[in-house]
Amino acid sequence: MLLKTFDPLKGKQLRIMDENGEIVDEKNMPELTDDQVVEAYKYMLYARQVDLKAVAYQRMGRLFTLPPNLGQEAAAFGSAYALDKKKDWMVPAFREMAAWLYWGATAKDLYLYWAGSEDGNVTPDDVNFMPSAVPVASQVPHAAGLGYSIKYKGTDQVVITYFGDGGTSEGDFHEGMNFAGVFKLPVIFFCNNNQYAISVPRRMQSAAKNLADKAIGYGMPGIQVDGNDFFAVYAATKEAAEYARDGNGPVMIEAETYRRGYHTTSDDPTKYRTAEEEAEWEKKDPLIRMKKYLEKKGLWDDDKENDYVKHAKKDISAQFKEVEEYPRTSLEQIFKYMYEEMPDILKKQKVEMEKYLAGKEGR
Numbered sequence: 292m293l294l295k296t297f298d299p300l301k302g303k304q305l306r307i308m309d310e311n312g313e314i315v316d317e318k319n320m321p322e323l324t325d326d327q328v329v330e331a332y333k334y335m336l337y338a339r340q341v342d343l344k345a346v347a348y349q350r351m352g353r354l355f356t357l358p359p360n361l362g363q364e365a366a367a368f369g370s371a372y373a374l375d376k377k378k379d380w381m382v383p384a385f386r387e388m389a390a391w392l393y394w395g396a397t398a399k400d401l402y403l404y405w406a407g408s409e410d411g412n413v414t415p416d417d418v419n420f421m422p423s424a425v426p427v428a429s430q431v432p433h434a435a436g437l438g439y440s441i442k443y444k445g446t447d448q449v450v451i452t453y454f455g456d457g458g459t460s461e462g463d464f465h466e467g468m469n470f471a472g473v474f475k476l477p478v479i480f481f482c483n484n485n486q487y488a489i490s491v492p493r494r495m496q497s498a499a500k501n502l503a504d505k506a507i508g509y510g511m512p513g514i515q516v517d518g519n520d521f522f523a524v525y526a527a528t529k530e531a532a533e534y535a536r537d538g539n540g541p542v543m544i545e546a547e548t549y550r551r552g553y554h555t556t557s558d559d560p561t562k563y564r565t566a567e568e569e570a571e572w573e574k575k576d577p578l579i580r581m582k583k584y585l586e587k588k589g590l591w592d593d594d595k596e597n598d599y600v601k602h603a604k605k606d607i608s609a610q611f612k613e614v615e616e617y618p619r620t621s622l623e624q625i626f627k628y629m630y631e632e633m634p635d636i637l638k639k640q641k642v643e644m645e646k647y648l649a650g651k652e653g654r
């Protein structure tokens with residue numbers, strides 16, 4: 292039982308694979324076939340290419356502001372891969388690209404959204420996930436609400452919701468965690484502790500020794516994992532899902548990781564952290580260690596990597612082309628999604644905006 296053994300209050304963190312791709316905790320290694328592990332690596336590698344391209348397109352002025360995911364692929368993908376994507380619910384924040392892609396969103400969807408089109412938020416029919424939530428931690432009570440409905444209906448599902456270290460300081464976090472704890476709801480609260488909330492470092496965010504400690508106050512188990520270790524993330528989430536599905540209530544997972552890139556493309560991390568720190572975390576990168584692991588097992592090599600990346604880039608470029616050819620977002624779309632019937636106040640704002648735009652064009 293990982294949830295019992297890895298007590299965050301005792302300073303324990305689950306780590307199965309180290310930075311050199313060595314398995315350091317054989318006992319807790321999840322049961323995955325070689326094919327599954329290669330598949331996992333490919334998903335993470337693909338997500339990284341989508342992310343790198345997104346930043347490049349944004350820098351060319353072809354996408355709007357976006358939050359890069361570099362370095363956080365194992366936390367996002369490892370957790371999503373441990374759930375049943377045809378059955379469970381995902382309630383994301385805005386930095387879990389690898390989870391989105393695994394769950395059924397396409398690179399095109401993600402790019403469309405960052406190109407300003409709500410159409411990028413349309414979920415495939417056969418999966419359950421919510422749109423990106425930019426108001427920090429607002430998704431946490433949404434997940435608790437979904438958990439409540441699952442418990443009420445008695446369906447055999449669990450919910451996973453993601454938030455950052457900064458998210459744990461919000462009132463919404465408290466309310467969602469508290470509600471789920473009281474009603475023993477099947478929710479996994481997954482904290483991507485990437486060490487920063489924009490420029491606020493983890494040590495300034497909370498006096499709690501570990502963020503996973505916060506779970507205890509809400510009467511649920513908490514576990515801290517090495518968030519750059521795919522195996523640790525997968526194993527902890529798998530167990531959390533079983534625990535929640537069996538009716539035991541929620542679990543909080545803290546994945547210790549690092550945002551290697553910008554907070555968003557509008558940010559300059561050199562203003563608040565050192566190059567030395569970034570270099571230290573680069574060594575702990577989730578893909579580097581996974582590649583080393585696979586190479587040692589003879590399952591992957593540079594040729595396979597180059598070939599895969601070449602194909603991924605081609606596929607991603609084709610999807611981006613579709614985004615650039617997509618009809619421009621209309622004014623109507625900007626106003627129409629919040630309510631089924633547009634209220635008067637929004638109708639008024641829309642008319643004002645139309646007048647403003649007409650005036651601008653007339654000039």
Ligand SMILES: Cc1ncc(C[n+]2csc(CCOP(=O)(O)OP(=O)(O)O)c2C)c(N)n1
Nearest residue numbers: 386425426427455456457458485487488489
């Ligand atoms: C309620 C709210 N307050 C402030 C912001 C501005 N904001 C956007 S992201 C962010 C920091 C979030 O940090 P964290 O929760 O650690 O997630 P990360 O961005 O590191 O993934 C802030 C303050 C916001 N979007 N919503």
